[in-house]
Amino acid sequence: MKATLQASNGVIIKNPVEANVVAVLESMARGGNAVVSSDGDPTLVFIQVWLRDNGVYQLEYRDGRPTRQYQTLTVSREKVCAAIVAWLADDDSWKSSFQWKFIGDWFADEEE
Template sequence: MTERRRTVLEGTRTRRIRNPNDSQIEAAVLNLARESAVVHSETTDDHTYIQVWQRLDGLYQLEHRAGSPAEHYQTMTVSADKVHTAFIAWRNHDEHWTDPFTWKPIGHLL
């Protein structure tokens, strides 16, 4: 079994939580209001993270970055459940966590 990442979860409506458990991640994502965001980042590398923003139109804009700006990707989904599952899988180093989505690179926009 792979060790979990050491992480911090915080957001527009979520106070900073070190090494959040599954329930805390689920609550942060499922309680997102429109125009709010949640970021889940590694404690040792602030350039490695997963984040979500619930847009005004209700879509979840999910992004992840794996170090450099060139490794920044984005996808959209209507499913809060898929987002919270992705946050947990990312934290757990699940190598297939990106599979349910179609990602596009956005590093060139940053």
């Protein structure tokens, strides 16, 4: 998938590969975030991660509509990296590695 990775530290990478994802996650400060969005529809197809102040990663993805957004929490940077790399490869198997919370109703107003 053609995508762009944008991190809160100002890094922007077109068509990121695994090494880019690893580097961004390894350098992410607490409170920092990164978004990897589809070049085809960046506001509707993306995966994003925040490193919370307590060291927990908050991973979210949106699958084509604002009301199709999901969130999970993990302490594993490796699982987050694997999820983002698989997302870039259009491989949905990463979804089964987490328990997802549906948060699409938070964004219902975006569809109007």
